[in-house]
Amino acid sequence: MRTLITATALGAIMLAAPAQAGRADPMEDPNFQVTYAGENIPAPPPNGAIFQASAGYSALTNGGRAATVGDIITILLVERTQASKSNSANTGRQGSIGLAPPTSGLLNLFSPSDVAASGTQDFQGKGAAAQSNQLSGEITVTISRVFPNGTMMVRGQKQLTLNRGDEYVQISGLVRQGDISPDNRVLSTRVADARITYSGRGEIARASRQGWLQRFFSAISPF
Numbered sequence: 001m002r003t004l005i006t007a008t009a010l011g012a013i014m015l016a017a018p019a020q021a022g023r024a025d026p027m028e029d030p031n032f033q034v035t036y037a038g039e040n041i042p043a044p045p046p047n048g049a050i051f052q053a054s055a056g057y058s059a060l061t062n063g064g065r066a067a068t069v070g071d072i073i074t075i076l077l078v079e080r081t082q083a084s085k086s087n088s089a090n091t092g093r094q095g096s097i098g099l100a101p102p103t104s105g106l107l108n109l110f111s112p113s114d115v116a117a118s119g120t121q122d123f124q125g126k127g128a129a130a131q132s133n134q135l136s137g138e139i140t141v142t143i144s145r146v147f148p149n150g151t152m153m154v155r156g157q158k159q160l161t162l163n164r165g166d167e168y169v170q171i172s173g174l175v176r177q178g179d180i181s182p183d184n185r186v187l188s189t190r191v192a193d194a195r196i197t198y199s200g201r202g203e204i205a206r207a208s209r210q211g212w213l214q215r216f217f218s219a220i221s222p223f
Contacts, residue, residue, distance in 0.1 A: 026199060032157040032170040035144035037070025066152075066184050067177060071143045073154055074185045075171055079135040079196065086128040093121040135198060139169050150177045154191070165202015171195065 066073050096118035141156025155172035173191035180186050188194065210218065 026168045026170065026197070027157060027159055029157075029170065031195070032155050032172055032197075034156060035070055035142045037068065064184070065177065065180050065182065066143060067146070069143050069146060072140055072184065073143065073175065073180060074138055074140045074183075075154070075156075075188050075191065076185055077135050077137045077139065077169075077171075077188045077196070079133070079188055081134075082132040084128075084130040086126075088126040089123070090125075091121075091123045095119055135196070137169070139171055141171060151175070151192075152177065162202070165200055167200045168197070170197040 139156060139158050141154045143152045144155050145153040147153070152175050153172070154175050157168065157170040160167040160169075171188070171191070171194065173194035175186055175191055179190040188196065
């Protein structure tokens with residue numbers, strides 16, 4: 001048994017080491033890569049008209065607002081969520097039964113206490129959970145796609161290298177032109193289908209999570 005446990009632990013070490021060494025760089029995620037103006041956009045076919053719309057065209061009525069692929073928009077992160085849940089239950093049950101044995105014949109050997117039974121059951125349960133999250137800041141993204149109705153897909157990321165590690169902020173989603181302010185800012189609460197990621201690397205991030213061996217034994221522990 002001791003040999004089996006030792007072999008299992010060694011196997012976990014061999015599997016965890018490559019996983020730690022080969023962890024992908026968050027900045028290489030294609031879902032948040034920057035989009036440059038005119039990138040991967042084919043030129044529209046000529047339709048015989050004098051005016052030909054191009055990828056860089058912006059009407060004068062748009063002013064300085066971002067409206068084409070590659071334009072820059074600043075997302076104001078104002079995410080705040082709070083949730084709470086509680087429940088309780090209380091049940092009770094009680095029953096008894098008793099039989100009076102005859103006073104004559106073969107069954108008179110039993111006393112009334114021998115044929116009496118009773119039972120009680122009681123249950124009380126209570127649970128509560130609360131969670132709150134808050135994220136504030138700014139991140140500048142680029143427009144990666146413009147749909148026919150004017151809705152724009154934006155995506156971008158930011159990396160901050162601090163003295164104790166790296167911090168990554170990534171976001172993607174859909175933005176309406178009407179939600180963009182004149183200085184090209186939009187609230188994160190106005191981003192549809194938003195994907196916001198905040199992660200980090202370094203000694204602070206490592207200290208805030210369990211070690212790989214402890215996670216392994218936590219996964220197989222029956223308690």
